[in-house]
Amino acid sequence: MTVDVCVIIPTYNTREHVTRCIESVLGQTIGLDRMELIVVDDASSDGTADEALRLAATWPGMRVLVLPENSGSGGAPRNRALDIASGRYLFFLDSDDYLAPEALERLVAMADENHTDIVLPKMVGVGGRGLPQSMFSHTQRRTDLFNSRVNWTLGPQKLYRKELIDRHHLRFPENMKFASDQPFVTEAYLAASGISVAADYDYLYVTLRQDGTNTVTMATVERRLAALTIMFDLITDRLPPGAERDFLLRRQFNVDLMTTLRVWAESISAENDALIAATAELCRPHYNQAIASLLPPLNRVCVALMLEGDLAALAEVLAADASGDAPPLVVDDGRVFELWPFFRDAEKALPDYCYDVTDRVKVRRHLSAVSWAGDVLSLAGHASLERIDGAGVDTSVVVRLRGTETEYVAATTRSVDHGDAGFSARLDVSTLADGAPLPTGLWDVLVRLSAGGVEWEARLGAEREQSVDTTPRPRIVAA
Numbered sequence: 458m459t460v461d462v463c464v465i466i467p468t469y470n471t472r473e474h475v476t477r478c479i480e481s482v483l484g485q486t487i488g489l490d491r492m493e494l495i496v497v498d499d500a501s502s503d504g505t506a507d508e509a510l511r512l513a514a515t516w517p518g519m520r521v522l523v524l525p526e527n528s529g530s531g532g533a534p535r536n537r538a539l540d541i542a543s544g545r546y547l548f549f550l551d552s553d554d555y556l557a558p559e560a561l562e563r564l565v566a567m568a569d570e571n572h573t574d575i576v577l578p579k580m581v582g583v584g585g586r587g588l589p590q591s592m593f594s595h596t597q598r599r600t601d602l603f604n605s606r607v608n609w610t611l612g613p614q615k616l617y618r619k620e621l622i623d624r625h626h627l628r629f630p631e632n633m634k635f636a637s638d639q640p641f642v643t644e645a646y647l648a649a650s651g652i653s654v655a656a657d658y659d660y661l662y663v664t665l666r667q668d669g670t671n672t673v674t675m676a677t678v679e680r681r682l683a684a685l686t687i688m689f690d691l692i693t694d695r696l697p698p699g700a701e702r703d704f705l706l707r708r709q710f711n712v713d714l715m716t717t718l719r720v721w722a723e724s725i726s727a728e729n730d731a732l733i734a735a736t737a738e739l740c741r742p743h744y745n746q747a748i749a750s751l752l753p754p755l756n757r758v759c760v761a762l763m764l765e766g767d768l769a770a771l772a773e774v775l776a777a778d779a780s781g782d783a784p785p786l787v788v789d790d791g792r793v794f795e796l797w798p799f800f801r802d803a804e805k806a807l808p809d810y811c812y813d814v815t816d817r818v819k820v821r822r823h824l825s826a827v828s829w830a831g832d833v834l835s836l837a838g839h840a841s842l843e844r845i846d847g848a849g850v851d852t853s854v855v856v857r858l859r860g861t862e863t864e865y866v867a868a869t870t871r872s873v874d875h876g877d878a879g880f881s882a883r884l885d886v887s888t889l890a891d892g893a894p895l896p897t898g899l900w901d902v903l904v905r906l907s908a909g910g911v912e913w914e915a916r917l918g919a920e921r922e923q924s925v926d927t928t929p930r931p932r933i934v935a936a
Contacts, residue, residue: 460518461565462616463493463544466552467534469527472503474553474664479512479519481555487562493544494519496552497534500527505552532629532637535613539628547622549613553664560660564616571598573651576616577607578660586665597654602646603701605654608708613638614661621648633687635680636713640691643705647695678724678732681717685709686739693743706743707751714740715756718763722775730768737763749810754795757811762799770805774798786814786844788909793818793845819843820913822904824921832887832934838921839879840904842913847878850908854882854917856889859899865889880904887934894934 464482468475475496482494496513498506498521506523513519522537535549546565550556564576579593592606602608613629621627625648629641646652676684688709696702717736721729741764749757755778762771777784777798784796794812799805819842826837836854841847852871857864867884884902886895905914918927 460493460544461487461491462546462548462561463495463538463542463619464548464550464561465535465538465542466494466496466550467499467531467538468496468501468505468509468552469499469534470501470503470505471552472501472505472508475505475508476512478550478552478555479509481557482550482561483512483516483519484558485556485561486559487565489516489518491565492518492561493542495522495538495542496520497522497538498524499531499534500524528631529634530631530637531613532631532633532641536628536631539622542619544619547617547619549615549617550661551614551663554614555662555664557658557660557662559658561616563658564655564660567598567653567655568616568618571651571653573599573653574618574621574649575645576653576655577610578615579656579658580610580614580661580663581659582665583662584665586663588663592654593656595654596656597652599651599653601649601652603704605652607646607652607654608643608705609712611636611639611642611708613642614663615642617645621645624648630687633684635676636684636688639684639688643688643691644695676720678717678721678729681713681720682732682736682739685713685717685736688713689739689743700747703745703747703751706748710740710744710748710760711752711756715759718759718771719775719779722772722779725768725772733763733768733771734766737766740764753817754812754814755797758797758799758807761807761811762805765805767805770799783844786818788845788849788911791910793909793911815911818845818913820904820906820915822915822917822920824917824925826922827925829932832885834884834886835881836884836902836917837879837881838904838917840906841878842906842908845908847873850878850906852878852880853905853907854880854884855903855905855914856884856895856900857903858896859901863896865891865895 466478485492496509498509509521513521546568560578564578567576577592580588582588589610591609597605627641627644629637692702692705721733744760758774759771762774774797787794787796792813793815794800795814797812799807800812821843822838822840824836824838828835840852842850853869854867855864867882869880869882872879889895902917903914904917905912
């Protein structure tokens, strides 16, 4: 009988963690009769293989392979398991991580119900382990690579339809000592007919080891450049120039390149300087205005300085970032700029757009009171712009007919007390439409903030005091 899911665990010197990992698989609610487990030990020297063999003796559905020599990455052990795996689905689990009891049952059900080829499980960091979380804001039963945030997690810990892996002959590159999971996962994303994101349960617990040896900070500049080269080649080979290629390359510039530059800044040497020069030549043909617009200002500045070969200035900018202090913002000529080093420096001559955050300024708003008196709706709250002095910001409350540009400005007063920008607004719905009642329709209430000729706005309501009553109630308004 074909099992539902085969769990693949590569191991190397994780004796301290492997028991918990394997036992989390054996305790799955999906049941042992619906599972297979393959552990591939990469020539451990601490007894990891012996512990795996001990546990395998308790269940015939578990197999342990021991490689004669260490391969240096997780790619080779995973590939050996893929060669012999059965089952409708595959799940890759690292040996220092562990599954929640219902994980596999829920993931298989998600894939079956939605006919998807890959399911991403919500992950939880343990022991201070940082993990990408933006893709897990909500469950997506069926999506794809370009209409979700799945590209921001390229680790292998996902459920894959085995037929997808077999049909496209997907394997992990064995010549990569770092990030060998990225090409595999990207190829799978591109080939998948549908992807699910399961955010309804804490499926997987990912551990930060006390010695830190399972973190990407162990990778050198040289290994990171090798990984970047493979990923740039893969993406440009699979996708023609355009928005989809830029969408995937954005992650390489935003995450992998910037991490490479930070590792370089912590270990500057002539050898690493040469590697960064090679990295610049790798990036140069792929960097364009569309990708730049997708990057935050810090990253734009760093890429520009790297491409110019100005490594001393690049190190200074990265040191400013490492300080942890957010740079101030300045409003000038209808735009907002983040003041990283060398802004409008005549010698560096970096373009203003490298520093531009006009479209990234965050509007903070909070409703503290909502009340009716006759035909008048009164609102009170706070609204401000992140890192922009409230003394120079004007505030108004606006109502807009949803789906149109029809809007009316309510009577709004504003106060600033020790940087805290409060507002109150009076909306007389019987006269708000230029002396007439508001026309029939669904009206959104927004706060509009302006400074230096730039305007931002955001809907009011979601961020509010618990005391604000949001129960819909009909009201009769005099016309």
